[in-house]
Amino acid sequence: IIGVADKPGVAADIFEPLGKNQINVDMVIQNISPDGKTTDITFTIKRNDLDKTLKTLKSNDKISFKSLDQNDAVSKISVVGAGMVTTPGVTYKMFRALADEKINILAISTSEIKLSVIIEENNILKVSYSRQGLIELKTSPYEPSPIINSKSSLGTPISWNFLTIRYPRIEVCSDGLTIT
Protein backbone atom coordinates (compact mmCIF):
# COMPACT_ATOMS: atom_id res chain seq x y z
CA ILE A 1 0.00 0.00 0.00
CA ILE A 2 1.84 3.03 -1.28
CA GLY A 3 1.32 6.52 0.12
CA VAL A 4 -0.80 6.01 3.21
CA ALA A 5 -0.83 8.79 5.79
CA ASP A 6 1.87 8.56 8.47
CA LYS A 7 -0.43 9.19 11.40
CA PRO A 8 -1.93 7.31 14.35
CA GLY A 9 -4.58 4.75 13.54
CA VAL A 10 -3.74 4.01 9.93
CA ALA A 11 -2.34 0.54 10.56
CA ALA A 12 -5.35 -0.35 12.69
CA ASP A 13 -7.73 0.92 10.01
CA ILE A 14 -5.96 -1.18 7.38
CA PHE A 15 -5.65 -4.43 9.30
CA GLU A 16 -8.84 -4.49 11.37
CA PRO A 17 -11.13 -5.18 8.36
CA LEU A 18 -8.70 -7.80 7.06
CA GLY A 19 -8.69 -9.58 10.42
CA LYS A 20 -12.45 -9.46 10.64
CA ASN A 21 -12.65 -11.02 7.18
CA GLN A 22 -10.50 -13.94 8.36
CA ILE A 23 -7.58 -12.89 6.19
CA ASN A 24 -4.42 -14.03 7.87
CA VAL A 25 -1.66 -11.48 7.48
CA ASP A 26 1.80 -12.96 7.87
CA MET A 27 4.55 -10.37 7.58
CA VAL A 28 3.92 -6.65 8.00
CA ILE A 29 6.62 -4.13 7.09
CA GLN A 30 6.46 -0.38 7.51
CA ASN A 31 9.65 1.59 7.21
CA ILE A 32 10.23 4.98 8.80
CA SER A 33 8.80 7.71 6.58
CA PRO A 34 11.56 9.99 5.28
CA ASP A 35 9.21 12.98 5.06
CA GLY A 36 6.96 12.13 8.01
CA LYS A 37 3.85 12.62 5.87
CA THR A 38 3.20 9.41 3.98
CA THR A 39 4.57 5.93 4.24
CA ASP A 40 4.32 2.58 2.47
CA ILE A 41 3.09 -0.58 4.19
CA THR A 42 3.87 -4.03 2.80
CA PHE A 43 2.30 -7.23 4.01
CA THR A 44 2.14 -10.85 2.93
CA ILE A 45 -0.93 -13.07 2.74
CA LYS A 46 -1.76 -16.48 1.39
CA ARG A 47 -2.20 -16.39 -2.36
CA ASN A 48 -5.76 -17.60 -2.28
CA ASP A 49 -6.74 -14.66 -0.07
CA LEU A 50 -5.79 -12.14 -2.77
CA ASP A 51 -9.23 -11.33 -4.18
CA LYS A 52 -10.77 -10.97 -0.74
CA THR A 53 -7.89 -8.79 0.41
CA LEU A 54 -8.02 -6.43 -2.56
CA LYS A 55 -11.79 -6.11 -2.24
CA THR A 56 -11.48 -5.36 1.48
CA LEU A 57 -8.77 -2.75 0.94
CA LYS A 58 -10.57 -1.03 -1.90
CA SER A 59 -13.90 -0.86 -0.10
CA ASN A 60 -12.28 0.48 3.09
CA ASP A 61 -13.30 4.13 3.25
CA LYS A 62 -11.31 4.79 6.43
CA ILE A 63 -8.00 4.73 4.59
CA SER A 64 -6.64 6.54 1.58
CA PHE A 65 -3.58 5.57 -0.39
CA LYS A 66 -1.84 6.42 -3.60
CA SER A 67 -1.70 2.95 -5.12
CA LEU A 68 -1.58 -0.77 -4.48
CA ASP A 69 1.11 -3.09 -5.81
CA GLN A 70 1.06 -6.84 -5.59
CA ASN A 71 3.55 -9.57 -6.37
CA ASP A 72 2.57 -13.22 -6.32
CA ALA A 73 5.94 -14.49 -7.52
CA VAL A 74 7.76 -14.07 -4.27
CA SER A 75 9.14 -16.41 -1.66
CA LYS A 76 10.11 -15.85 1.91
CA ILE A 77 13.35 -17.22 3.31
CA SER A 78 13.80 -17.15 7.05
CA VAL A 79 16.65 -18.02 9.33
CA VAL A 80 15.36 -18.91 12.76
CA GLY A 81 17.30 -19.38 15.96
CA ALA A 82 16.77 -18.56 19.60
CA GLY A 83 20.16 -17.02 20.24
CA MET A 84 20.50 -14.94 17.08
CA VAL A 85 20.31 -11.59 18.77
CA THR A 86 23.53 -12.26 20.65
CA THR A 87 25.38 -13.32 17.52
CA PRO A 88 26.01 -10.24 15.35
CA GLY A 89 27.34 -12.27 12.41
CA VAL A 90 24.10 -14.05 11.54
CA THR A 91 22.52 -11.05 9.84
CA TYR A 92 25.34 -10.32 7.45
CA LYS A 93 26.09 -13.98 6.79
CA MET A 94 22.55 -14.52 5.56
CA PHE A 95 22.69 -11.37 3.42
CA ARG A 96 26.13 -12.37 2.10
CA ALA A 97 24.93 -15.87 1.16
CA LEU A 98 22.15 -14.31 -0.92
CA ALA A 99 24.49 -11.69 -2.39
CA ASP A 100 26.97 -14.36 -3.47
CA GLU A 101 24.19 -15.83 -5.62
CA LYS A 102 23.25 -12.39 -6.98
CA ILE A 103 19.84 -12.66 -5.36
CA ASN A 104 18.20 -9.32 -4.75
CA ILE A 105 16.40 -8.81 -1.47
CA LEU A 106 13.01 -7.20 -2.03
CA ALA A 107 12.14 -6.69 1.63
CA ILE A 108 13.55 -7.47 5.05
CA SER A 109 11.79 -8.02 8.36
CA THR A 110 13.61 -9.21 11.42
CA SER A 111 13.17 -9.92 15.07
CA GLU A 112 15.56 -11.20 17.71
CA ILE A 113 14.98 -14.81 16.75
CA LYS A 114 14.12 -14.63 13.08
CA LEU A 115 15.46 -12.95 9.97
CA SER A 116 13.07 -13.04 7.02
CA VAL A 117 13.67 -11.77 3.53
CA ILE A 118 11.34 -11.65 0.54
CA ILE A 119 12.95 -12.58 -2.77
CA GLU A 120 11.70 -13.31 -6.26
CA GLU A 121 10.30 -16.84 -6.34
CA ASN A 122 12.45 -17.80 -9.33
CA ASN A 123 15.50 -17.39 -7.10
CA ILE A 124 14.47 -20.25 -4.86
CA LEU A 125 16.50 -22.73 -6.84
CA LYS A 126 19.54 -20.53 -6.35
CA VAL A 127 18.86 -20.51 -2.64
CA SER A 128 19.01 -24.26 -2.52
CA TYR A 129 22.45 -24.01 -4.09
CA SER A 130 23.55 -21.14 -1.91
CA ARG A 131 22.61 -22.85 1.30
CA GLN A 132 26.24 -23.86 1.55
CA GLY A 133 26.77 -20.28 2.62
CA LEU A 134 24.04 -20.55 5.18
CA ILE A 135 25.34 -23.83 6.49
CA GLU A 136 28.45 -21.97 7.53
CA LEU A 137 26.27 -20.74 10.36
CA LYS A 138 26.44 -24.18 11.94
CA THR A 139 29.35 -23.06 14.07
CA SER A 140 26.91 -20.86 15.97
CA PRO A 141 25.94 -22.08 19.42
CA TYR A 142 22.38 -22.97 18.55
CA GLU A 143 20.46 -26.14 19.23
CA PRO A 144 20.88 -28.80 16.58
CA SER A 145 18.08 -29.04 14.04
CA PRO A 146 18.36 -31.48 11.17
CA ILE A 147 15.25 -30.27 9.40
CA ILE A 148 14.74 -27.59 6.80
CA ASN A 149 11.12 -27.12 5.94
CA SER A 150 10.02 -25.83 2.60
CA LYS A 151 6.67 -25.32 1.01
CA SER A 152 6.56 -25.22 -2.76
CA SER A 153 4.29 -22.83 -4.60
CA LEU A 154 1.70 -25.59 -4.69
CA GLY A 155 1.87 -25.95 -0.94
CA THR A 156 3.56 -29.35 -1.06
CA PRO A 157 5.98 -29.66 1.78
CA ILE A 158 9.51 -30.61 0.79
CA SER A 159 11.68 -32.01 3.51
CA TRP A 160 15.35 -31.17 3.22
CA ASN A 161 16.20 -33.12 6.30
CA PHE A 162 19.21 -34.78 4.70
CA LEU A 163 21.05 -31.65 5.69
CA THR A 164 22.56 -31.84 9.10
CA ILE A 165 22.73 -28.15 9.81
CA ARG A 166 22.10 -26.69 13.19
CA TYR A 167 20.04 -23.72 14.13
CA PRO A 168 19.42 -21.21 12.67
CA ARG A 169 16.76 -23.25 10.95
CA ILE A 170 16.10 -22.24 7.38
CA GLU A 171 12.52 -21.95 6.21
CA VAL A 172 11.36 -21.38 2.67
CA CYS A 173 7.78 -20.40 2.04
CA SER A 174 6.43 -19.83 -1.46
CA ASP A 175 2.68 -19.86 -1.06
CA GLY A 176 2.26 -16.21 -0.22
CA LEU A 177 2.29 -12.90 -2.01
CA THR A 178 3.15 -9.36 -1.07
CA ILE A 179 0.94 -6.32 -1.24
CA THR A 180 2.60 -2.91 -1.14
Next chain:
Amino acid sequence: IIGVADKPGVAADIFEPLGKNQINVDMVIQNISPDGKTTDITFTIKRNDLDKTLKTLKSNDKISFKSLDQNDAVSKISVVGAGMVTTPGVTYKMFRALADEKINILAISTSEIKLSVIIEENNILKVSYSRQGLIELKTSPYEPSPIINSKSSLGTPISWNFLTIRYPRIEVCSDGLTIT
Protein backbone atom coordinates in the same frame (compact mmCIF):
# COMPACT_ATOMS: atom_id res chain seq x y z
CA ILE B 1 19.91 4.70 5.37
CA ILE B 2 18.00 6.54 2.70
CA GLY B 3 18.48 5.93 -0.99
CA VAL B 4 20.65 2.82 -1.19
CA ALA B 5 20.66 0.89 -4.45
CA ASP B 6 18.00 -1.83 -4.74
CA LYS B 7 20.35 -4.54 -6.03
CA PRO B 8 21.93 -7.79 -4.82
CA GLY B 9 24.62 -7.48 -2.19
CA VAL B 10 23.72 -4.12 -0.70
CA ALA B 11 22.41 -5.49 2.59
CA ALA B 12 25.47 -7.68 2.96
CA ASP B 13 27.78 -4.76 2.22
CA ILE B 14 26.01 -2.67 4.86
CA PHE B 15 25.80 -5.22 7.65
CA GLU B 16 29.03 -7.20 7.22
CA PRO B 17 31.29 -4.35 8.47
CA LEU B 18 28.88 -3.68 11.34
CA GLY B 19 28.96 -7.33 12.40
CA LYS B 20 32.74 -7.45 12.16
CA ASN B 21 32.93 -4.38 14.41
CA GLN B 22 30.85 -6.18 17.06
CA ILE B 23 27.88 -3.91 16.53
CA ASN B 24 24.77 -5.84 17.37
CA VAL B 25 21.94 -5.00 14.99
CA ASP B 26 18.51 -5.78 16.42
CA MET B 27 15.70 -5.00 13.99
CA VAL B 28 16.26 -4.61 10.26
CA ILE B 29 13.50 -3.26 8.03
CA GLN B 30 13.58 -2.89 4.28
CA ASN B 31 10.35 -2.24 2.46
CA ILE B 32 9.72 -3.09 -1.17
CA SER B 33 11.06 -0.33 -3.40
CA PRO B 34 8.25 1.39 -5.32
CA ASP B 35 10.53 2.27 -8.24
CA GLY B 36 12.84 -0.76 -8.06
CA LYS B 37 15.90 1.50 -8.14
CA THR B 38 16.59 2.70 -4.63
CA THR B 39 15.30 1.70 -1.24
CA ASP B 40 15.59 2.72 2.41
CA ILE B 41 16.91 0.40 5.10
CA THR B 42 16.17 1.03 8.77
CA PHE B 43 17.82 -0.80 11.62
CA THR B 44 18.05 -0.48 15.39
CA ILE B 45 21.16 -0.71 17.54
CA LYS B 46 22.04 -0.07 21.16
CA ARG B 47 22.44 3.64 21.83
CA ASN B 48 26.03 3.37 22.94
CA ASP B 49 26.98 1.84 19.58
CA LEU B 50 25.91 4.97 17.68
CA ASP B 51 29.33 6.59 17.14
CA LYS B 52 30.92 3.35 16.04
CA THR B 53 28.00 2.62 13.72
CA LEU B 54 28.03 6.02 12.03
CA LYS B 55 31.79 5.84 11.59
CA THR B 56 31.53 2.35 10.09
CA LEU B 57 28.76 3.36 7.69
CA LYS B 58 30.48 6.55 6.55
CA SER B 59 33.84 4.87 5.98
CA ASN B 60 32.23 2.01 4.03
CA ASP B 61 33.18 2.64 0.41
CA LYS B 62 31.22 -0.39 -0.86
CA ILE B 63 27.89 1.34 -0.36
CA SER B 64 26.44 4.64 -1.48
CA PHE B 65 23.38 6.30 -0.06
CA LYS B 66 21.56 9.59 -0.19
CA SER B 67 21.47 10.35 3.52
CA LEU B 68 21.43 8.94 7.04
CA ASP B 69 18.77 9.71 9.61
CA GLN B 70 18.92 8.71 13.24
CA ASN B 71 16.46 8.86 16.11
CA ASP B 72 17.50 8.05 19.66
CA ALA B 73 14.14 8.90 21.21
CA VAL B 74 12.36 5.75 20.14
CA SER B 75 11.08 2.70 21.91
CA LYS B 76 10.15 -0.70 20.64
CA ILE B 77 6.96 -2.42 21.73
CA SER B 78 6.57 -6.07 20.89
CA VAL B 79 3.78 -8.54 21.30
CA VAL B 80 5.15 -12.06 21.44
CA GLY B 81 3.29 -15.34 21.28
CA ALA B 82 3.86 -18.70 19.71
CA GLY B 83 0.45 -19.07 18.12
CA MET B 84 -0.01 -15.57 16.74
CA VAL B 85 0.15 -16.55 13.10
CA THR B 86 -3.03 -18.58 13.42
CA THR B 87 -4.89 -15.74 15.14
CA PRO B 88 -5.65 -13.02 12.59
CA GLY B 89 -6.94 -10.59 15.19
CA VAL B 90 -3.69 -10.05 17.08
CA THR B 91 -2.20 -7.72 14.47
CA TYR B 92 -5.09 -5.30 14.32
CA LYS B 93 -5.77 -5.42 18.05
CA MET B 94 -2.25 -4.26 18.76
CA PHE B 95 -2.49 -1.52 16.14
CA ARG B 96 -5.92 -0.49 17.46
CA ALA B 97 -4.67 -0.27 21.06
CA LEU B 98 -1.95 2.13 19.92
CA ALA B 99 -4.37 4.07 17.70
CA ASP B 100 -6.81 4.52 20.58
CA GLU B 101 -4.05 6.38 22.42
CA LYS B 102 -3.20 8.43 19.31
CA ILE B 103 0.24 6.86 19.19
CA ASN B 104 1.83 7.00 15.77
CA ILE B 105 3.67 3.93 14.56
CA LEU B 106 7.03 4.89 13.05
CA ALA B 107 7.95 1.44 11.79
CA ILE B 108 6.61 -2.11 11.84
CA SER B 109 8.43 -5.41 11.65
CA THR B 110 6.68 -8.70 12.21
CA SER B 111 7.18 -12.41 12.12
CA GLU B 112 4.88 -15.33 12.89
CA ILE B 113 5.52 -15.11 16.60
CA LYS B 114 6.31 -11.45 17.18
CA LEU B 115 4.88 -8.10 16.20
CA SER B 116 7.22 -5.19 16.86
CA VAL B 117 6.54 -1.52 16.36
CA ILE B 118 8.83 1.47 16.83
CA ILE B 119 7.19 4.49 18.44
CA GLU B 120 8.39 7.79 19.88
CA GLU B 121 9.85 7.16 23.33
CA ASN B 122 7.67 9.83 24.92
CA ASN B 123 4.65 7.69 24.10
CA ILE B 124 5.79 4.92 26.42
CA LEU B 125 3.76 6.32 29.28
CA LYS B 126 0.70 6.23 27.09
CA VAL B 127 1.44 2.61 26.28
CA SER B 128 1.36 1.73 29.92
CA TYR B 129 -2.10 3.27 30.08
CA SER B 130 -3.22 1.68 26.83
CA ARG B 131 -2.16 -1.78 27.86
CA GLN B 132 -5.76 -2.35 28.82
CA GLY B 133 -6.35 -2.65 25.11
CA LEU B 134 -3.59 -5.16 24.79
CA ILE B 135 -4.79 -7.15 27.76
CA GLU B 136 -7.91 -7.86 25.78
CA LEU B 137 -5.70 -10.32 23.95
CA LYS B 138 -5.76 -12.58 26.98
CA THR B 139 -8.65 -14.47 25.47
CA SER B 140 -6.20 -15.84 22.92
CA PRO B 141 -5.13 -19.43 23.43
CA TYR B 142 -1.58 -18.65 24.45
CA GLU B 143 0.39 -19.83 27.40
CA PRO B 144 -0.06 -17.75 30.53
CA SER B 145 2.70 -15.27 31.27
CA PRO B 146 2.42 -12.92 34.22
CA ILE B 147 5.47 -10.86 33.33
CA ILE B 148 5.88 -7.80 31.18
CA ASN B 149 9.48 -6.72 30.88
CA SER B 150 10.43 -3.15 30.28
CA LYS B 151 13.74 -1.37 30.06
CA SER B 152 13.79 2.34 30.67
CA SER B 153 15.94 4.64 28.60
CA LEU B 154 18.63 4.29 31.27
CA GLY B 155 18.54 0.56 30.93
CA THR B 156 16.96 0.00 34.33
CA PRO B 157 14.61 -2.94 34.15
CA ILE B 158 11.07 -2.25 35.32
CA SER B 159 9.01 -5.25 36.18
CA TRP B 160 5.33 -4.95 35.44
CA ASN B 161 4.63 -8.39 36.76
CA PHE B 162 1.62 -7.23 38.74
CA LEU B 163 -0.29 -7.65 35.52
CA THR B 164 -1.71 -11.09 35.04
CA ILE B 165 -2.02 -11.05 31.30
CA ARG B 166 -1.40 -14.08 29.17
CA TYR B 167 0.62 -14.43 26.03
CA PRO B 168 1.17 -12.55 23.81
CA ARG B 169 3.85 -11.21 26.09
CA ILE B 170 4.40 -7.50 25.81
CA GLU B 171 7.95 -6.22 25.73
CA VAL B 172 9.02 -2.61 25.88
CA CYS B 173 12.60 -1.72 25.02
CA SER B 174 13.86 1.85 25.17
CA ASP B 175 17.62 1.53 25.07
CA GLY B 176 18.00 1.48 21.31
CA LEU B 177 17.86 3.92 18.45
CA THR B 178 16.97 3.71 14.80
CA ILE B 179 19.11 4.56 11.82
CA THR B 180 17.39 5.13 8.50
